Amino acid sequence: MRLPSASAGAAPPQEILRPVRTSYIAITLLVALALNLLILPGFLQILRPDFIALTLIYWVVYHPRRVGFLPAWLLGLAMDVADGSLFGQHAFAYAVLMYLSILLHRRIVMFGMRHQVLHVVAILGVAQLVMLVIRLMAGADFPNVLYFAPSIVGALAWPPLFNLIRVPLRPRADPDAV
C-alpha cells in the first residue's frame, strides 16, 4: 500500500466517496460565482483566481458526466455581465476550458497533485489567453504581465480546493457501526 505522503508525484490512492448530488454541484458553482464577484481590496483583486474555472475543472475531471457545456457557458455569460467585459468573452473561455478538461480528464486523474497542478495551470492559462486574444481583437491594449497571475494563483489553489470540495463527499463514520 502506498502512503499518501509518498504519492505527490504518482497517482493518488483512489478515495471512496459518496455519490455526488446535482444540487451539491450547483451549490459549489454558485459559491464559486460569489467568490468571483467578491469585492476585494486592490492587489488581491488582481491575484484572485477564477474560482468558477477551477470548480468546473474539478467536476469535469472527476465527474465528467455531471457538468456539461451549457452550465459552464451560462456561468460565463453571468461573469461577462458582472465584469462588464465583452458579452461572450468568459463564455467562450469556459467553453475552451471545458473542451480541454474533458479531453484531458482521464489523463489528469492518473497524476499526483504536483503534476495535476501543472495541467491546471495550462488549462487556466489557455482560457485566459483566449480572453486576451478576444480583447486584443476588439481593440484593447495588453494590460501587463500580471494579467496571467490569476492562472498561476489558481493552479496553486488547486490542491486545497480539491480537498475542500471533497469534504462533504467523504463517507461519515456510521455511529451505529459496531
Add this chain to the structure above:
Amino acid sequence: MEYSPPPFFKRGPSLLTRFAFFSLLSVVLLVSDARFSYLYVLRQVVAVVVYPVQRLSAMPGELFTRVGDFFVTAGQLQRENDQLKRQSLLDTAALQTQQALTNENQHLRQLLAMRERVSREFIAADILYGARDPFTRRVVVDKGFQNGVKAGSAVVDHAGVIGQVTRVFPWLSEVTLVTDKEQAVPIQVQRSGLRGVTFGIGYDGTLELRFMPVNADIQNGDLLVTSGIDGTYPSGLPVAIVTNIERNAAYAFARITCAPAAGVNSYGQVLIVLTDEKLPDNPIPADEGNAKPKKVRKGAP
C-alpha cells in the same frame, strides 16, 4: 472510461461538436456585442439574475468598512469635523456669490435672448467596486435606471469629473473613468480658455491632451475644466491637471500628459449629473452622414 463505450450506445453529440456549437454561439454573441451592440436586453436579463449574488458578494466588503468605521477614534472625527466646517464656510461664501451671479447671468441671457442654461439634477451614489475587467477602467455604482440614472450622464466627485455612465442596469450602473482608453472629455484650459479634448491612456491612470499645436498656450499645472460643448458634461468642472509637456518641433502636436483632478482611483460617494439639455438639431443626421459617401461613390461614373 466513460467516454469509450461501443458506438451503438447513445452518447449524444461528440465532444468536438458540442465545443464547436458553444464556441460558435460565443463568437456570435461577441461579434454582435462588439460591433452592433444588439444585446442590450439579454445583458439586462442576465444582470437581474446575477444581481442577488452580486449583492451577497458585496456584503463582506460592506461589513469590513462598517467595522472600520466603528473603530474611528475621536481625534480623527474631530479633525475631520474641523476640516468639514472650514470647507463648509468656504462653500457658503462661494455659494452666496454664485447665487447673485446666477441671477445676473439669467438676466443677461434673457436680455441677449440666448438659450437658457439647463437645470441640472444630481443623484448621489456609492461606488461599489472597480470592475474586474483588466482591459478597461470602470467602476460600478449602486444606482441604476430604477433610480433615474441614464446612460451618458456625467459622474463627478468633490474634486471633479471621474467619468461617464456607460451602461445602466436596473439597480447598478457602470461608470467608465476618464482614464479609460476609449474615454474622451471635451475640455478647456481654465487659464487661457483654449479648447481641446482629453483622452484616457488606459494603462497608467493618466490622460493625454491630444491634437494641441506645439506652440499652444499650455503650462505645467494648468487646470483643465469641462467645456460643456458636448452637452454631456456640465461646463466648468475640473477634469485634469497638466503634469508634463513635451514640445518637439519634429511632430505636429505637443505631447501633453495630465493627471486626473478627481479621485478616480478612490472609492466613495459620487454624484451622477442628469442634464436634459435641449441642443439644437444636428444639421446632418447621424445616419445620413455615414451613408452619404457611399451614395456619392455609387453615383460617380
